[in-house]
Amino acid sequence: MSSTQTPTALFGIDTLLGEEERAMQQTVARFAADRLRPDLAAWYEAGDLPARELAKELGDLGVLGMHLQGYGCAGTSATAYGLACLELEAADSGLRSLVSVQGSLAMFAIHRWGSEEQKQEWLPRMAAGEAIGCFGLTEPDFGSDPGGMRTRARRDGQDWVLNGTKMWITNAPIADVAVVWANTDEGEGSRGVRGFLVPTDTPGFSAPEIAQKLSLRASVTGEIVLDDVRLPASAMLPEAAGLSGPLSCLNEARFGIIFGAVGAARDCLEVALSYVGDREIFDKPLAAYQLTQAKLADMSLELGKAMLLAIHLGRLKDAGTLRPEQVSLGKLNNVREAIAIARECRTLLGANGITLEYPVLRHANNLESVLTYEGTSEVHQLTIGKALTGVGAFR
Known part of the structure; x- marks a missing residue:
């Protein structure tokens, strides 16, 4: 076969990222490969994971509350934080949830709304993963x-x-x-x-x-x-x-999901691409069939668009101009497309797609929760609708 490109390379995603952002993404990707992926299937099957142990390791990595300033937090850009979420969720949504809840909900609430005494008491220990x-x-x-x-x-x-x-x-x-x-x-x-x-x-x-x-x-x-x-x-x-207090925290967490969902989708697509290249049916690779390539092309297109949207929203957040309805655009689109990609990839893997030997159905099942939490699709549709019409339709 001719030389291949990954979906993100096809879109030239790396050219949109700065050196520090790529370094952070690669650091978290290595941690996920070395520390998380070998045990994920077992943790998922058992319905448990060593969360406190992992929190300390994630604190050492510097990703807990990494986009916050001071109090032991790394103070990175929002885009770098998003890329860390992407790599964590490429491993498993549960690991990104651990980091998201710690940093974007609990720590952000204290950092944004707390007293100086509360910040000093909790944030350094939470950034280190010593307190959850x-x-x-x-x-x-x-x-x-x-x-x-x-x-x-x-x-x-x-x-x-x-x-x-x-x-x-x-x-x-x-x-x-x-x-x-x-x-x-x-x-x-x-x-x-x-x-x-x-x-x-x-x-x-x-x-x-x-x-x-x-x-x-x-x-x-x-x-x-x-x-x-x-x-x-x-x-x-x-x-x-x-309600502005808790809702501001939810917007922080939703931002991480915009990137995280792309990670889950990318992992599914990368696994599917590898699988169809190796799997032979009727004496040729599954990748050689037009229907397979049509599925891969459509999924890569949606993945690339979701990634471009995430980076654009990250730049807006770093500039301090990101609005809640724009967060809704990202959360609605990227989770919706990610779960569609996960399901389609499962069809390419056939019966193998339902086992924990491959991560595809695990991602699809996880994304069912991501689709609902931090605002259901319907809530985000109504948020966007209100921004477009000026009329609230929540009741």
Whole structure:
């Protein structure tokens, strides 16, 4: 056969990246190849992974909160952070989720909305992977509508007392601190929402693990149960009032997903390209058939467009001009295309595609969760629709 090109080389993606960005991407890719990929199938099958051990190693690598400034954080560009997410999710969405929740949700919440004392207490240890954080917003009955949350925080003298339940919280069962959002009586409607830092050894706090997942199995997911959890006044994030606090954190996490989903899709496509070159059917490689090449061409086109979109949004974020509706464009498109690519690649692998010997169906199953969390496709469609029409259609 003639010489081949990878999909990203076909688009000339490397020419769009700076030297430091490529170096960061290569560093994380090597870590994923050496430390993560050999055990991923076993972790996925077992529904468990050594999260605390990996968090320390990821801290040593410098990727936890890497796009934040100070407090032990690397202070990289947003684009470099996105590329790190891409390589982590090319290994497994669960590993990118671990880093995303730590850096873009829990650490960002403290960095953006916390007091100086809170930052000094938590951020250096979290950047090093010595302390793990989680982010408690979603509830059993309130996902896309966080303003309806039932978790309450009431004043009792100088203290706050929290009661409620959060659901589908990555890292919760192993976390040292939970960023918990609750309704208070100090503001009308959703303006009364405040954030609290809850050390997980606080009496009344529990985080039972959610078992029997068919997706994100190489990730630790749990509930948060708050039963008269008493906190000092200093536990409240002083700069966050209303839903703008948690929603700003979600936008940070969605940005990582824009790149991460491309990583999962790229891994599927690279595996499929290798497979069809080796697999012979009717006395010639599967790659030699027109229908196979049509599938590969279409998938490469969507992968390349998704990567170009991710880099463009990364440049906007680095310039400080990225808007929430643009984040929705990236999350909606890139996850939707990634899951379509994963499913199509599975067809090229045939029956082999359903085994853990190949990562394709593992990626597809993981992307089912990514498609839903940090805003469902429908929520992002309505966000884009509002930006286009000026009319909100959420209710």
